[in-house]
Amino acid sequence: MSFRSLTAAMTLYRSGTLDLERAAARGGVSTAKMKTALRSRGIPVREELGEALERTAG
Template sequence: MSRKSFTAALTLYRSRTLTLEQAASHSGVSPSQFESALRSRGVPVREQPTRSPADAAE
């Protein structure tokens, strides 16, 4: 994870422009790694909405 890509992803995550998964992808790491990086920096991790099978069909 480069510092520049993480900083950009963090900014977009905090502004609610990106989801955790999108921000992780932008940073080039897994969602769990991005979440760990957020927590280590004291950034609150938003709850991700759960999708029902009906939502996936849309």
């Protein structure tokens, strides 16, 4: 993972171009690490459809 690729992925996530999973893959990190990185920079983490469905099913 390079700092530049992570930064680019976060920018694309913030603009809505990428979802969380794709942004994490592009940034070379896990989705958990992407969430942490986004929150640490003040970027709100959007609730993804899969996560919402898991909560309602469980």
